[in-house]
Every structure is written in structure tokens, then in C-alpha cells.
Amino acid sequence: MSTFEFLRYATLGQYVPVGSLVHRMDPRFKILAFALVVAAVTFSGTYLANVILLLTVFLLVALSRVSLGQALQGVRPALPVLAFLAVFQVLLPPQTFGGEACNLIWQWGFVELTDCTLRFIVVSTARLIELIVLTTLLTSTTTMAELAYGVEGLLAPFQRMGVPAHEAALTVTIALRFVPTLALQMERIVKAQIARGADFGTAGRFRFVKTTRRLLPLLVPLFLAGLRRSENLALAMEARGYTGGKGRTRRVKLRARPADYLALAAAAAFCIAMLNVDFATLGRALAAWLGQF
Amino acid sequence: MEMTRKANTSTLVRRIAVTGILVAITVLLGTLPVGGFIPFPTGVNATTLHIPAIIGGILEGWPVGWLIGLCFGLFSFLRATSPLFKDPLVAIIPRMFIGVTAYLAYRGLKRVNELLAVGVSAAVGTATNTGLVLGIAVLRGYMDISLAATVAATHGIPEIIVAVVITVAVVAAWKQIARRSGGSSV
Numbered sequence: 300m301s302t303f304e305f306l307r308y309a310t311l312g313q314y315v316p317v318g319s320l321v322h323r324m325d326p327r328f329k330i331l332a333f334a335l336v337v338a339a340v341t342f343s344g345t346y347l348a349n350v351i352l353l354l355t356v357f358l359l360v361a362l363s364r365v366s367l368g369q370a371l372q373g374v375r376p377a378l379p380v381l382a383f384l385a386v387f388q389v390l391l392p393p394q395t396f397g398g399e400a401c402n403l404i405w406q407w408g409f410v411e412l413t414d415c416t417l418r419f420i421v422v423s424t425a426r427l428i429e430l431i432v433l434t435t436l437l438t439s440t441t442t443m444a445e446l447a448y449g450v451e452g453l454l455a456p457f458q459r460m461g462v463p464a465h466e467a468a469l470t471v472t473i474a475l476r477f478v479p480t481l482a483l484q485m486e487r488i489v490k491a492q493i494a495r496g497a498d499f500g501t502a503g504r505f506r507f508v509k510t511t512r513r514l515l516p517l518l519v520p521l522f523l524a525g526l527r528r529s530e531n532l533a534l535a536m537e538a539r540g541y542t543g544g545k546g547r548t549r550r551v552k553l554r555a556r557p558a559d560y561l562a563l564a565a566a567a568a569f570c571i572a573m574l575n576v577d578f579a580t581l582g583r584a585l586a587a588w589l590g591q592f
Numbered sequence: 593m594e595m596t597r598k599a600n601t602s603t604l605v606r607r608i609a610v611t612g613i614l615v616a617i618t619v620l621l622g623t624l625p626v627g628g629f630i631p632f633p634t635g636v637n638a639t640t641l642h643i644p645a646i647i648g649g650i651l652e653g654w655p656v657g658w659l660i661g662l663c664f665g666l667f668s669f670l671r672a673t674s675p676l677f678k679d680p681l682v683a684i685i686p687r688m689f690i691g692v693t694a695y696l697a698y699r700g701l702k703r704v705n706e707l708l709a710v711g712v713s714a715a716v717g718t719a720t721n722t723g724l725v726l727g728i729a730v731l732r733g734y735m736d737i738s739l740a741a742t743v744a745a746t747h748g749i750p751e752i753i754v755a756v757v758i759t760v761a762v763v764a765a766w767k768q769i770a771r772r773s774g775g776s777s778v
Contacts, residue, residue, distance in 0.1 A: 305624055337680060377673035384675065419733075423675045430678040434670050466608050467659060473612025474619060474663065481613070481620050489626070499626055507638070510630050511754050515761065517627055518640065521620075522647060522762040525613045533601040533609040543604050 305486040315439040321363035322440045326449030328559040332566035333437050339570045340429045345578035346418065347585065349425040356429050363440050373431040381427065385420045447471040452553050465544030481525060488520045611656050614644040615663040622667060630754065638751045642690050646717035646759050649691030650698045650710060657691015676734050686724030693720040707764060714759035715752045722748035
């Protein structure tokens with residue numbers, strides 16, 4: 300019956316409770332800094348930029364005292380996808396990548412590898428590793444509650460413009476609170492339907508219609524039970540005097556320290572530098588310089 | 593009276609509660625071994641994770657659909673292991689529109705026939721997800737247009753069918769919309 304223990308799947312991120320500079324950062328500043336570094340990763344498409352980014356990301360791992368194995372654990376499931384994508388890129392007729400001139404560097408029958416394709420493969424692999432490690436880092440140094448408070452704090456200035464900051468944060472808190480509850484609910488539904496003779500699990504890739512039909516007696520009751528629960532929750536919240544974010548006080552007050560401002564400034568400077576330096580030219584200059592030796 | 597099961601609570605509080613629960617369902621479908629993904633012969637899985645955003649948009653309006661979609665996007669970005677969805681532009685932006693377009697389709701057709709409106713709305717919401725994800729994927733250079741069109745046909749259409757069936761069943765049961773066939777409401 301261990302296949303029915305859904306509760307053990309209902310984990311989101313793995314918070315690693317060690318104290319470190321990154322753990323102690325104000326969540327608002329951490330999220331902003333994270334977004335800046337992610338932006339730098341998303342828009343960097345050269346070899347040199349990605350080498351710098353990889354080094355930066357691993358420096359951050361060291362700073363946050365999360366073990367390297369833990370930081371890299373998300374990379375492993377991505378490897379088959381990456382391999383598949385690389386093979387796919389090589390087998391496809393060479394793409395032009397925005398009209399840029401590409402040189403053929405390897406050919407075998409109709410299979411052609413241009414330098415553009417090679418760069419695309421290497422850069423997207425590096426980018427994926429950087430992003431996976433960064434997100435693992437964020438969720439392993441920040442609890443989900445801290446993340447919700449952080450998002451609320453960041454959106455608070457926009458509250459006057461009608462952005463529901465408090466409501467959004469409360470929504471996330473409710474969602475996190477109810478994931479285990481609904482997992483148990485789902486477990487109960489699955490067991491009930493199996494007791495009635497239903498069959499679950501996937502029927503194999505080629506019988507997706509069957510798999511889909513097996514999902515219906517699971518998903519429909521799950522949604523209905525969830526909606527019913529949300530009505531009860533709304534009633535319970537009102538019964539306890541909840542009327543929205545206005546005038547509410549909080550047990551946890553976020554206070555930024557000088558170190559937080561410093562970290563954010565560093566992230567901003569890093570992002571601006573990564574987006575403005577012409578790495579293609581710099582890379583060629585570096586290669587020429589290294590070529591002298 | 594169309595929403596007989598609604599307790600007499602304020603719109604704001606009910607919206608918060610419904611959004612929270614539907615986001616929880618999204619997360620749950622994404623993490624449990626059963627429910628979120630349907631393996632397809634092509635090797636890529638069809639998803640049901642966008643359905644809570646559609647249902648939220650239909651039942652409680654576009655802000656709810658928008659927020660559920662945003663949370664779905666963030667969740668899929670944080671958990672993604674493929675380069676496509678590890679790109680915040682692909683993972684987050686398209687998802688914010690699922691519930692919004694679903695809501696608009698529902699509002700537009702509600703007067704004609706409510707059940708039809710729900711079905712069309714689910715189809716529109718799913719098409720929004722597929723179309724925007726693939727569209728941005730093409731713009732960002734992850735795939736070319738012909739590949740995107742193939743994926744849209746092989747996955748978009750089955751996903752639309754699944755979404756329509758589930759959404760219609762859930763919304764009809766929840767709102768207790770009478771069906772011509774009668775019988776059980778679930």
C-alpha cells in the first residue's frame with residue numbers, strides 16, 4: 300500500500316536548516332537578488348558569460364553552506380532531456396539563429412554541426428544547470444513562509460495601486476497549508492475508487508485515452524472536495540473576524556540590515572555588468588591573448 | 593439562484609480561499625505520481641496542471657484565474673528540469689493569461705448557454721497556455737515554427753479535450769447546472 304502514501308510526495312523544496320549569510324538575508328532582498336541573477340542568466344548567450352555565471356552560482360552555493368550534492372540534485376533528472384535536445388539539435392537541419400553566419404565544424408553524412416548549433420547546445424546546458432542550482436539554492440535557504448512574506452513585502456508598495464499584495468501572500472500561505480491536507484484527501488479518493496474496482500496508474504504511453512479516462516474519477520472529486528473546503532475556509536476566516544489586509548499587524552516583522560542592501564547592490568551591479576558587457580568581443584580578445592602563449 | 597452552495601461570505605475572503613485551495617491543487621497535481629501528467633506516445637506528457645486556473649477564472653473571475661496562473665507559472669519554473677520551462681519567460685508569463693482568457697470566454701458565452709460557455713472557456717484557456725508557451729518558445733529560439741505547430745497539434749488538442757471534460761464536470765457539479773441527460777451530478 301506504500302504507493303498510496305501521497306503525503307510523502309507533498310514536499311515543496313528542501314529547506315536546509317544551516318545558518319549562513321544567504322539563509323540570514325531578508326527574504327525580500329533575497330528574492331530581488333535572485334530575480335536579478337536569473338535575469339542575467341536568462342539573457343546571457345555566450346561561452347564566456349556562462350563560464351562567469353557558473354562560477355558565480357557555485358560561489359553562491361559555497362556562501363550558503365548548502366552541500367554541492369544537494370545543490371546539484373535537481374540537475375540529474377534534467378540530463379536525459381539535455382542529451383535528447385542536443386541530439387535533436389544536431390540531427391535537425393542547421394538553424395540560422397537570427398541570420399548570423401555559421402561555420403560548419405563537423406559533418407557526417409547528412410548530420411551537420413555548425414558552431415552556432417554547438418554554442419546553442421553548450422549555452423543552453425550551462426544555462427539550465429545555472430538555473431536549477433539557483434532555484435534549489437533559493438528554496439533550500441528560504442522557508443516557504445519566508446518566501447510568502449518576502450513576496451508580500453515586495454508587493455506592499457504597489458498596494459495603493461490596487462495590487463493585492465497581502466491577499467496574494469495569504470493565498471500562497473493557504474495553498475502551502477492545504478497541500479498536505481489535499482494530498483490526504485486525494486489518497487482517500489484513490490482508495491475509495493480502487494475499493495469500487497477502479498484501476499489507476501498509467502496504462503502506457505500508447506493508451507493515453509485510457510489513462511485520461513482513469514483520471515476523471517480522481518480529479519473531479521478532488522476539485523469538488525477542494526472547492527467545498529474553500530467555502531468552509533472562507534466561512535471560518537470570516538467567523539474569526541478576517542476582513543482583508545487593512546490594519547492587520549504581523550508577528551514576524553521583516554527588517555533589512557546593511558548586509559541586505561549590500562547583497563542587493565552587488566546582485567544589481569552583477570546583472571547590469573552581465574547584460575552590458577559585449578562578451579562575444581571580449582571572448583575573442585581573451586582567446587587571442589591566450590593564443591600568444 | 594445559481595450558486596446554491598455558496599456560503600454567504602464576502603467576495604474578497606471567498607476569492608482568497610478559493611485561490612489558495614486551487615493553487616494547492618495545482619501544486620498537488622504537479623507533485624503526486626498520479627493526476628498531473630498523461631504520458632503520450634510522443635514522449636512528452638500532456639498536462640492537467642492548468643485546469644485549476646481555468647476553474648478559478650470561471651468560478652471567481654479573472655483576478656483569481658490570473659493569480660492561480662501566476663502561482664502555477666512560478667511553481668513550474670521552480671521545479672522545471674527542462675531548459676524550456678527553466679526559462680522564466682516561458683514558464684511564468686503564458687500561465688498568467690490562462691485564467692484570464694478562460695474568464696473572458698465564459699463571460700462572453702454565459703448568456704447563450706452556460707454549459708457551452710464552460711466548455712469553450714476550458715478550450716480557450718488551454719489553447720492560451722499551449723499557444724503562448726510555444727509562441728514564446730519560438731521567439732526565444734528553443735524550437736522552430738514547424739516543430740511548435742506539430743507540438744500544438746499533438747499535445748494542444750488532447751489537452752483541450754481533457755481540460756474541457758474535467759472543467760465541465762467540475763463546474764456543472766459545483767454550480768449544479770442541470771444537464772439534459774439528468775442523472776448523477778458528478
